[in-house]
Amino acid sequence: MSVNMIRIKTIIEHLATISSTPGELTRLAFSREDILAREYLLDFVRQHDLSIRIDEIGNVIIRRKGEEDNLPAVAFGSHIDTVVNAGKFDGPLGSVAGLEILLQLCEQNIKTRYPLELIWFTCEESSRFNYATLGSKVMCGVTDKQKLAELRDKQGNGLKEALADIGLNFDLVEQAKRDKSAFKCFFELHIEQGPRLENEHKTIGIVTGIAAPIRCIVKIKGQADHSGATAMNYRHDALLGGAELALTLEQLAIQAGHSTVATVGNLMVKPGVMNVVPGEAQLLVDIRGIHEVARESVFTGLQQAIEEVGQKRGLDIELQLISKDPPVLLPDNHIQQLIKVCQHLGYSYEIMPSGAGHDAMHMASLCPTAMIFIPSKLGISHNPLEFSAWQDIEAGINVLQNAVLEQAEVL
Amino acid sequence: MSVNMIRIKTIIEHLATISSTPGELTRLAFSREDILAREYLLDFVRQHDLSIRIDEIGNVIIRRKGEEDNLPAVAFGSHIDTVVNAGKFDGPLGSVAGLEILLQLCEQNIKTRYPLELIWFTCEESSRFNYATLGSKVMCGVTDKQKLAELRDKQGNGLKEALADIGLNFDLVEQAKRDKSAFKCFFELHIEQGPRLENEHKTIGIVTGIAAPIRCIVKIKGQADHSGATAMNYRHDALLGGAELALTLEQLAIQAGHSTVATVGNLMVKPGVMNVVPGEAQLLVDIRGIHEVARESVFTGLQQAIEEVGQKRGLDIELQLISKDPPVLLPDNHIQQLIKVCQHLGYSYEIMPSGAGHDAMHMASLCPTAMIFIPSKLGISHNPLEFSAWQDIEAGINVLQNAVLEQAEVL
Structure with a gap:
C-alpha cells in the first residue's frame, strides 16, 4: 500500500494558508481558522464511509470500522492548531498522515480486523491558554474541570467561551474522557523539533519516552x-x-x-x-x-x-x-515493532527520547503508545523556518502506515 | 586650628532637606533646589571677607586672598548636586568641609601666604545630563562646546536652557576654562563609595589614582x-x-x-x-x-x-x-604629604585607588591633585542608606584642613 505524496503535500500546503494573520501561519485552538482547517480536512473524510465525531472538548475522532468492530481501536493522530507565527509541519504532519492512511484504505477497499481511529487533538499548543495538550489531557482524564475553568487566554476569555464559540458546552467537558478499553494502541508521527536526526543523518526517530x-x-x-x-x-x-x-x-x-x-x-x-x-x-x-x-x-x-x-x-x-512531572516511558514492544518496520522499509533510524511534550504522553496512560519522528532542518520548530524534507515526510508516513496496519491486522 | 562639628553637621543635615522630591533627597544640577542649596551655603560665605564668583558653567569659586595674592591658589572642593534619591554625604562632605576651613580661617583671622580657592563644581553627577563631572570638565577644558551643545536631560532640555534657568549664557561657556597657572594644587575630600576602609578598619583613604x-x-x-x-x-x-x-x-x-x-x-x-x-x-x-x-x-x-x-x-x-579613558595617577608628593598628615594626627590610613570618578580627576590635568576618602558604611552610596560616621567626617576634614594649610603656608 503506497501513499499519495501529491495529495499530502497539497493538503499540508493548503493548511498552512489557513491563518488568522496574513503573511504568517497563526491558527490558535478554537479560533475561526482552527474550524476552517478542520472542515477543510473533513471534506476529504466525508467522501468515504468514515464516521466523524467531535467530542465535548473539541477533539475530532474519525473512525473506520473494523471487521471485528467491538475490538479496541488502533488509534493514531496529532493536532492541527498552531503557535503564533508557526511552521507548517508541527501538528499537521501527523494529522494529515493519519488522514492519508484512512483515505488509502477506503480507496483501495482494504479491510482491517481492528477498528481504526484517527484523532486530531484540540489545543495541543499552549499558545491559546498557556496550557499545552488540552485535548489529550481531557480525553485521558489527567486534568480536572476546576483547572479547566480557570484557564484564560490573552484576551481574558475562558475555555467556556472558547467552547461556546465552536458550539460546545463546557459543562459537558468531562464526557470527553475515554476509557482504556477503547484503545488497543496509539501512534503519533511528529517532526523532531530538535537537530539530532539531521546531525546523525537518520531518517526516522523511534521514541523511547517523552521527557x-x-x-x-x-x-x-x-x-x-x-x-x-x-x-x-x-x-x-x-x-x-x-x-x-x-x-x-x-x-x-x-x-x-x-x-x-x-x-x-x-x-x-x-x-x-x-x-x-x-x-x-x-x-x-x-x-x-x-x-x-x-x-x-x-x-x-x-x-x-x-x-x-x-x-x-x-x-x-x-x-x-x-x-x-514524571517522564513517560513508551513500551518496548512498540519500539521493537517500529525498529522492524524501519528495517523492512530500509530506513535508517535513531532510538531517542522526545524532549518536547506531545499528546502521545497522555495517551500512554490509556494504552500502549509509540511515537515516530522525522528530521527537522536545523532542529527548528515553532517558527516559519521549520522545515522537513518531503522525502522524510514520505518515509515517516510509510512507517506510521506499516505500524498501524500491522496492529490493525489487514485482512 | 579645630573644626566646628556642630556647624558642619547642621549644614550637611540642612542641605539634605533641600530636595525637589519630598521624602527623599534629589537635587539635580541647575535645578531650583541646586540654587537654593548654593545660596544657603553662600550666606555663610557672605559674612566674611571672601570673594564669590559663579563661572560661566555654574561652578562656584570662593576665594580668600593670600598675603602674596598673585601666587597660584591652593584649591579644594567638591560638588553639591546629587543623584535621584541620594545620600547626604556624596558631594556635600567635601563642599562643606572646604567652607568650614575658610570660615575657621576668617573667624580666627589666620593669614596664608598663598590664596585659597574653594570650588563647588556644578553637575558632577551624571543624573541630569547623563554626563558626569560637567563643571570640572569645562573648567579643565577636557570637553568641547559641540559636545556640550548635544547634552539633553530626560525632559529633552539642553544645557543651554539649563544655564539660562540660572541666569547663565551658553555662548560664553568656554570662558569657564582655567589656566594651569591659576592653581598650586587641588584637594578633594569625598566618601569612599566602596567598603574597603570599613572592612580594613581604616579612617582615611589616601588616593593613589582614579580608575x-x-x-x-x-x-x-x-x-x-x-x-x-x-x-x-x-x-x-x-x-x-x-x-x-x-x-x-x-x-x-x-x-x-x-x-x-x-x-x-x-x-x-x-x-x-x-x-x-x-x-x-x-x-x-x-x-x-x-x-x-x-x-x-x-x-x-x-x-x-x-x-x-x-x-x-x-x-x-x-x-x-x-x-x-586613561586612568589618572595622582602625584606621589601629595600622597606622601597626606601620609605625614595622617601620622601626625594619629589616623589610620589606607593607600588605595578610587574606583569611582571625581572632579579631582580633571583637576589633575591642571595642577597637582590629591584625594582624601573617609569610610562609607557597607560601601553604599547614591542611596538614602549612604552613611559615614561623624567621627570619620571630622577626621577627614582635619586631614584636608592640615594638608591645605600646609600648602597655603600659614603665616
Whole structure:
C-alpha cells in the first residue's frame, strides 16, 4: 500500500494558508481558522464511509470500522492548531498522515480486523491558554474541570467561551474522557523539533519516552555595589553566582547521561546597569529527561551547587520549584515493532527520547503508545523556518502506515 | 586650628532637606533646589571677607586672598548636586568641609601666604545630563562646546536652557576654562563609595589614582532551540557563553592585581523563556583600574576568551568598545604629604585607588591633585542608606584642613 505524496503535500500546503494573520501561519485552538482547517480536512473524510465525531472538548475522532468492530481501536493522530507565527509541519504532519492512511484504505477497499481511529487533538499548543495538550489531557482524564475553568487566554476569555464559540458546552467537558478499553494502541508521527536526526543523518526517530520537565526558578540575592569602587574580594555578585550555576547545570546534564538536558532559559539581573555590581539575579531552569534517576541527579546537583556557590560568594540563593512531572516511558514492544518496520522499509533510524511534550504522553496512560519522528532542518520548530524534507515526510508516513496496519491486522 | 562639628553637621543635615522630591533627597544640577542649596551655603560665605564668583558653567569659586595674592591658589572642593534619591554625604562632605576651613580661617583671622580657592563644581553627577563631572570638565577644558551643545536631560532640555534657568549664557561657556597657572594644587575630600576602609578598619583613604573604565558591550549570537528537544552536545547556548565570559572576567581582574576590577553589569538574554535554549545574549562590561597595564591585561584577556568561547561553543561573539579613558595617577608628593598628615594626627590610613570618578580627576590635568576618602558604611552610596560616621567626617576634614594649610603656608 503506497501513499499519495501529491495529495499530502497539497493538503499540508493548503493548511498552512489557513491563518488568522496574513503573511504568517497563526491558527490558535478554537479560533475561526482552527474550524476552517478542520472542515477543510473533513471534506476529504466525508467522501468515504468514515464516521466523524467531535467530542465535548473539541477533539475530532474519525473512525473506520473494523471487521471485528467491538475490538479496541488502533488509534493514531496529532493536532492541527498552531503557535503564533508557526511552521507548517508541527501538528499537521501527523494529522494529515493519519488522514492519508484512512483515505488509502477506503480507496483501495482494504479491510482491517481492528477498528481504526484517527484523532486530531484540540489545543495541543499552549499558545491559546498557556496550557499545552488540552485535548489529550481531557480525553485521558489527567486534568480536572476546576483547572479547566480557570484557564484564560490573552484576551481574558475562558475555555467556556472558547467552547461556546465552536458550539460546545463546557459543562459537558468531562464526557470527553475515554476509557482504556477503547484503545488497543496509539501512534503519533511528529517532526523532531530538535537537530539530532539531521546531525546523525537518520531518517526516522523511534521514541523511547517523552521527557517531562522539572522547572524551577533560582532567586539569587547578593549586594549591589559601585562597579568601580568595590574591590573584587568584597563583592557579592549575583550575576556571577548565576553564571556558575548555569555552567554547573550544563555539566550536570552532560554527566547524567540518558539524554538528560538542562537549560537556563533566562538570567534576569538587577539593577542591570553598566556601573553597578549586580545585586540580584533570577534564573529560569528547565531540566528534562526520560530517565527519572538521571534527571533527579541533575536536580540534586543543582541544589548542592546552590549551597556551595551561596556560601563561597556570600549570596542568598533560593530555589523555587514550579513543576515536576514524571517522564513517560513508551513500551518496548512498540519500539521493537517500529525498529522492524524501519528495517523492512530500509530506513535508517535513531532510538531517542522526545524532549518536547506531545499528546502521545497522555495517551500512554490509556494504552500502549509509540511515537515516530522525522528530521527537522536545523532542529527548528515553532517558527516559519521549520522545515522537513518531503522525502522524510514520505518515509515517516510509510512507517506510521506499516505500524498501524500491522496492529490493525489487514485482512 | 579645630573644626566646628556642630556647624558642619547642621549644614550637611540642612542641605539634605533641600530636595525637589519630598521624602527623599534629589537635587539635580541647575535645578531650583541646586540654587537654593548654593545660596544657603553662600550666606555663610557672605559674612566674611571672601570673594564669590559663579563661572560661566555654574561652578562656584570662593576665594580668600593670600598675603602674596598673585601666587597660584591652593584649591579644594567638591560638588553639591546629587543623584535621584541620594545620600547626604556624596558631594556635600567635601563642599562643606572646604567652607568650614575658610570660615575657621576668617573667624580666627589666620593669614596664608598663598590664596585659597574653594570650588563647588556644578553637575558632577551624571543624573541630569547623563554626563558626569560637567563643571570640572569645562573648567579643565577636557570637553568641547559641540559636545556640550548635544547634552539633553530626560525632559529633552539642553544645557543651554539649563544655564539660562540660572541666569547663565551658553555662548560664553568656554570662558569657564582655567589656566594651569591659576592653581598650586587641588584637594578633594569625598566618601569612599566602596567598603574597603570599613572592612580594613581604616579612617582615611589616601588616593593613589582614579580608575577610568574601559566599557564595552559583548554581543553573543548562538542558536535558539527547543529546551527539551535539543541534546546538550547540539547546543549553541548564548547564555552559557556569556556566563563563561563573566566568570573569566572575574578571574582576569583578580589575576591582574593593582586593584583592577571588572564587572558584568547585565547579561540580557533572548528569547529569555523557560523552554528555549538562549539564542542571543549581551553583556555590559566595565573594567577599571589605575594601573593601565593591569587594566589592559583584563581587556586583552577578555578578547582572547571571546575567541576561545566562541570557537568552543559555536557562538558568534562581537566585542563593541564603548569608551576607554586613561586612568589618572595622582602625584606621589601629595600622597606622601597626606601620609605625614595622617601620622601626625594619629589616623589610620589606607593607600588605595578610587574606583569611582571625581572632579579631582580633571583637576589633575591642571595642577597637582590629591584625594582624601573617609569610610562609607557597607560601601553604599547614591542611596538614602549612604552613611559615614561623624567621627570619620571630622577626621577627614582635619586631614584636608592640615594638608591645605600646609600648602597655603600659614603665616
